[in-house]
Amino acid sequence: MGRKLLTEHVNVEGIETFAVYRKHGGYRAVEKALKMTPDEVVEEVKKSGLRGRGGAGFPTGMKWSFLAKPEGVPRYLVCNADESEPGTFKDRYLMSKLPHLLIEGMIAGSYALGARTSYIYIRGELLYVLRILEKAIAEAYAAGFLGENILGSGYSLDLHVHPGGGAYICGEETALLESLEGKRGNPRNKPPFPAVQGLYARPTVVNNVESIAAVVPILNLGGDEYAKIGVGRSTGTKLFSACGHLNKPGIYELELGVPVEEFIYSDEYCGGIWKGRELKAVVAGGSSVPILPKELILKTAAGENRLMTYESLSDGGFVTGTMLGSGGFIAMDETTCIVKNTWNFSRFYHHESCGQCSPCREGTGWLEKVLHRLEHGHGSMHDIDLIVSVAKQIEGNTICPLGEAAAWPVAAAVRHFRDEFEWHVTHPKEATQPGAVYRGNLVMA
């Protein structure tokens, strides 16, 4: 059984309350942080090698050190709790089960960054989590961990939870800030980056829920000790939300470095594929990362075991690799129609494009429509090249990464499963039968 740093006490009765959380060592990290200087806290996070858990994997400590610190100007720490990528559902678990862990991380992080007001921007649909957090924040205020002069240290912090309107684009950090300011959630052009001009045009750090929560064990253990966990530049533990055709889908906290094969097949984790079927493909880091067929997700192109780390999953670039992303691990068995699945992802990105920049606004809809045609047996061979070409026209040319998120799954699906797309063109009648799926030359119904 691997070491658990975030979810160690998740099954303790009443852990969502301040009293029980405190009894199990809660808020020690805040006490420790307040005895250090803010720069020392940033240094600990830097030493830990923690990489952003929201998807991009940027080193958190480095992000914190980029924050501009002009005199007399407020700074903000904003927690990005707008989790909504298909396949990713770890943040809401963390927040609903361990609200005080996030609050503790927010206090320590805010202290490190010199923020006097911090925000948790939560997805609008997660009203029940919002209520849990608000209750926990009230408890933290009552216990003197929030508000004026925390624990007599002279440091004061106000923490607010802000529900969004339920748009996926508001998970993009600059769109989130726009939304938090009360405007339409459109991404901003960068530069300026939020570290220089963020919320209300003030220096701001936006971090994922899990990244902020991870500050707690980092401070408790010390950055150096935390960095010993994991493999290479992928340090610490990470939550993975496993779903799809698995015997035991769920949320698992892993020390980074567990082999993918072990994660899928061992009883400790996902327990193998549902109904004893064959694994066909995996989307390893949420729906926006490239899909990989079984042979590439278990082993790299060089024949090495693929590990659950940032580096190993992206080994081979997008030709033979993928990304760790947000940890949304979607397994698909042999009965999955890749064309239908790709169309489904495309529907999502089409629906969620903000419509601000031309390639994403027009391209995501175009992709969805052509994929709809292919899936429903009206496509042509030309359409397969067309979707690759349109995906390429979107990728890299948009204001924010939603363009890439829409383009990568389509390009990867065609790259690895072109046969299946062609089969939809050459056998439209078979392909459109309910439950029909391509498996070499066989049709399974």
Place this chain on the structure above:
Amino acid sequence: MAKITFDGIEVEVPDGTTILNAARKIGGSVVPPAMCYYTPLKGSGGKCRACLVRVAAGSAKDPRPMPKLVASCITPVQDGMVVENTTSQQVLDVRKGIVEMLLINHPLDCPVCDQAGECDLQNFAFEHGVSTTRYEEERRTFEKIDIGPYIQLHMTRCILCYRCVYTADQLTEGRVHGVLGRGDAAEIGTYIENSIDKDFSGNVIDVCPVGALTDKTFRFKSRVWFTKPVNAHRECTHEKCTGHVTLWYKGKDVLRVTARKDEYGEVKEWICNECRFEKKETSDWVIEGPAHIDRSSVISANHYELPVINPQVIADLPESTVRELEQNPPLKLGGPNGTSF
């Protein structure tokens, strides 16, 4: 000051200048197209992605290329930056793609559109697009929307450049319109059937790069190339309006009044609704003289002497010379007798 190389041409510009404005300092055909950027409007740019360029070297200090193409209208120059625009095949390919995307939902109704001949998208598509599209699906259409007495909104033609939203936000009091919906369902709209009739709101017509917002007092009166632009001014009592305009004549009638624009189609001085919509008599104005017509404008088409080649002379020329002349006709050949060669 920062020295940058743009398509092999060196130019020195003040720090903080954007790549696009540095290119405009060079001028001519190397200037990237811009559909959403509009110099007088704060915050505009970065959306249409028409002006994407490749930065082959970030700066003298950090000469690494930028990983993605960047929007030249919002990216500031750095000393020693090397930018590729027309010299990069990647950039030209992307522009083709952007034209294709923009034309997915923009109807090619130029024959009935009042913006024909003055349309940025028309120029952009002509210079960077291809003559066919690969889009086979149904296009989006809209019911006619009434937004008041002065401005006609043709939502089908809108390419969501946001220029009119910034204009309304920055020039008029009490904004009544904006972008509704998202993705390809996004549209310019007013809040609950409102009308756009605030003072200065007529400027949204001038900033619209396509024919989505047109002047109701001018619609269908004439094609723009049949009109004659004349600069004029009047003593306008509006505190923000300078009264400097361009009158568009057809015969003795003033068909349209617009603000004066620079060579990139950007308004130099905003004008009020009274000047634009209500002063359509020559007697209302002090005429300054004919407005400058850019060489690339559709109005200047056919207004220069055509290369006319005397058939008699052609008969005497070697065949290879005739072929070359046909392919590259000289612009100035003198009169119809073609005696200059």
